[in-house]
Amino acid sequence: MELESGLIFKMKYKEELIKAMKWLGEQEDTVFLGQACKVSGHAISCTLVDVPEDKRVELPVFEETQMGISTGMALEGYVPITMYPRFDFFILSTNQLVNHLDKLELMSEGKMKPRVIIRVAVGSKNPIDAGPQHTQDHTEAYRKMLTNVEVVQLTEPEQILPAFKHAYNRVDSKPTLFIEYGEYYGTK
Amino acid sequence: MLKVPDHLKKVRKINLSKQYLIDFETQIKEEYEQGLIRGPIHLSKSNEDILIDLFQYVDKDDWVFSAWRNHYHALLHGVDSDELVRSIREGRSMGTNSTDPKFYASSIVGGIIPLALGTSLALKRSNSKNKVWCFIGDMTMETGGFHEAYKYSKNFDLPLQWVIEDNDMSVHTPTDMAWGTKQTPPSDVIYYKYQMEYPHHGTGKWVNF
Numbered sequence: 001m002e003l004e005s006g007l008i009f010k011m012k013y014k015e016e017l018i019k020a021m022k023w024l025g026e027q028e029d030t031v032f033l034g035q036a037c038k039v040s041g042h043a044i045s046c047t048l049v050d051v052p053e054d055k056r057v058e059l060p061v062f063e064e065t066q067m068g069i070s071t072g073m074a075l076e077g078y079v080p081i082t083m084y085p086r087f088d089f090f091i092l093s094t095n096q097l098v099n100h101l102d103k104l105e106l107m108s109e110g111k112m113k114p115r116v117i118i119r120v121a122v123g124s125k126n127p128i129d130a131g132p133q134h135t136q137d138h139t140e141a142y143r144k145m146l147t148n149v150e151v152v153q154l155t156e157p158e159q160i161l162p163a164f165k166h167a168y169n170r171v172d173s174k175p176t177l178f179i180e181y182g183e184y185y186g187t188k
Numbered sequence: 189m190l191k192v193p194d195h196l197k198k199v200r201k202i203n204l205s206k207q208y209l210i211d212f213e214t215q216i217k218e219e220y221e222q223g224l225i226r227g228p229i230h231l232s233k234s235n236e237d238i239l240i241d242l243f244q245y246v247d248k249d250d251w252v253f254s255a256w257r258n259h260y261h262a263l264l265h266g267v268d269s270d271e272l273v274r275s276i277r278e279g280r281s282m283g284t285n286s287t288d289p290k291f292y293a294s295s296i297v298g299g300i301i302p303l304a305l306g307t308s309l310a311l312k313r314s315n316s317k318n319k320v321w322c323f324i325g326d327m328t329m330e331t332g333g334f335h336e337a338y339k340y341s342k343n344f345d346l347p348l349q350w351v352i353e354d355n356d357m358s359v360h361t362p363t364d365m366a367w368g369t370k371q372t373p374p375s376d377v378i379y380y381k382y383q384m385e386y387p388h389h390g391t392g393k394w395v396n397f
Contacts, residue, residue, distance in 0.1 A: 031313070057309075062336050068302020069309060075251075075292070076310035099296050100303060107283045112292070 012157035013188040017047040017180070020164040024081055024117070025051035027168060032056045033070055034083035042085035043182050044121055063089055067096035067118075071104070074114030074175075079168060083119045087179070088136050090120045094145075101175055102149045113173035117164070118149075124182035139179050149175045157188055190241050193376055196349070198244040202264060206236040209260055212269065216259070216276055217391045226397065227279025230257040230295075233385035235353065239264055242351070242378065251290040251307050251320040253300040256282045258293035261323060265289050297358070298333040300324070305337045308348035319347035327358030330367055338374065350377040355384045 024030050025048075036045045038058035048056060059066050063084065070082035084090035097118075104112045123135040143151050152167075154160055167176035213231045220229050243264040246252060254261040259281070262272055266289040275284060282295035294300050304322035311318055328334055329352050341348040352373050356363050364370045373379040386392065 060336070060340070062340075065302040065305065065333065065336055065340070068299075069306030072303040072306020072308075073310040074306075075290075075303070076307050076314070078310050078313075080306075095296070095299070096302055100294065100299055107280070108285045108287075111287045112285060 011186070011188060013160070013184040014043075014047065014186075016157045016160035017154075017185075018050060020161045021047050021081070022050035023161065024079075024164060024168060025055055027079065029077060030055060030079045030081060030168075031073060032081045032083070033059055033066060033073075034085075035059055035061055036085065037083055042121070043124075043185050044083045044085055044119060044180070046185075063092035064094075064096050067093035067101065070116045070118075071096065071101045071114050074116050075112060079115050079117065081117045081119065085121055086123050086134050087120050087138055088123070088133050091138065097149065097177075098145050102146050105148055105174075114175065115168075115170075115173045116175040117167045118175065118177045119180060120177065121180045121182050124185075126183055126187075137179070142177065146177070149177050151177045151179065153179045155181065155184070157184075190238050190378070190380055192242070192245060192378055193349075196245045199247045200244060202240050202243050204240070204263060206240065209236045209240075209263065212263060213259060213386075216273070216281075217386075219277070221391055221393050221395055223395055223397045225277055225279070225281070227276075227281055228256075228295075228389050229276065229281040229391075230389055231386040231391065232257050232260045235380070235382040236260065238380050238382070246321055247318055248289060249318050251292075251304070251311075251318070253304040253307075253320065253322045254284070254291070254293040255297075255300065255323065255325065255328070256293070256295035258282075258284045262286070262291055262293070265291050267291055298324070298328050298331050301328070301333050301337045304348060305341060305346070308341060308346040309344070311347050312344075316347070319349060321349050321351060323351045323353060325358065326352060326354035326356060326370065327361070327363045327366075329354075329373060330363065330371060338377075342374075342376070350374075352377055352379045354379065354381045356381075357384060357388065359388050 032055055036042050038056045070080040073080045122137040123130045125135050219225050239260050252265045262284045267286045284293045304320050308320040
């Protein structure tokens with residue numbers, strides 16, 4: 001992007017997401033799940049270009065079941081990266097997220113620690129406003145509901161790769177919910 | 189008589205007797221009535237023969253998912269009885285779980301369904317010879333969550349065996365009354381009917397804690 005001053009501004013937000021997904025895709029035990037993760041369809045889809053196709057599982061639209069599938073796969077040793085293109089849709093997965101993924105470690109006295117990496121995008125309002133059912137950011141509500149899943153807002157490009165690496169490597173195995181911002185794909 | 193799909197074979201001998209299972213629940217009942225268990229309990233009775241038969245088809249390394257009335261399932265899958273008693277005494281009757289053997293129970297209707305689905309997807313991707321068994325009630329079978337998961341498991345040929353345990357109840361609501369009728373379970377699902385002998389929760393006796 002060329003600024004009025006003539007300086008060249010290189011956007012990095014989306015590039016860093018691509019880089020982070022490539023790195024995760026290189027880990028043996030990862031699997032990528034969601035709608036439009038094997039085909040194009042939304043902003044998150046575009047960040048999977050360097051993830052091997054056999055690591056991507058295209059799912060139907062069944063958000064709650066998707067979260068349970070992700071948790072179930074993690075119980076068998078996979079590290080699922082489960083993706084939701086809008087926060088507004090992600091809400092439908094809340095039962096599985098709050099009642100199961102978030103509580104499994106507590107319920108099992110630490111025996112079950114499913115490591116799930118969740119990606120949720122807040123819909124962009126610029127240059128096109130997708131309206132009230134596609135642009136909400138419920139981050140604070142989820143911080144209040146979740147006791148074990150860590151909630152991380154991805155606001156700066158520099159934090160993206162280290163944050164995903166930490167989510168994958170963390171010794172406590174806690175699940176991580178990443179909030180991304182569609183608007184930053186084209187502005188940062 | 190229990191009908192199981194033809195492709196399933198008996199893979200282990202169950203050494204627990206019907207009387208052992210009944211005695212286990214009786215012990216829990218007595219401890220609960222003495223106020224020693226500070227959490228809800230859901231007791232089984234009258235389906236011992238069927239479950240003893242059925243668990244001969246469950247490999248010791250398979251996953252078993254169950255719901256709130258899970259003590260029999262846990263014991264028959266090999267969960268240590270002392271450990272199960274300890275867990276129940278600590279208030280976890282509704283959420284029995286174990287990693288060896290692999291067992292998870294939840295008391296939210298339908299909550300185990302997506303987990304069972306994902307675990308079976310993982311087993312298939314790993315080319316495992318093991319499978320997942322998911323025990324649900326007749327009201328849960330009527331939910332949309334079951335239908336989408338059943339469809340997915342069938343379409344992708346996942347190693348997931350559904351078992352419907354029909355007592356025609358959801359807590360105290362008769363399933364056929366609430367839905368107007370009941371569906372016929374799919375032919376590849378194991379289905380059996382039984383009568384509840386204990387109430388949904390507790391023992392039927394008022395307990396002062």
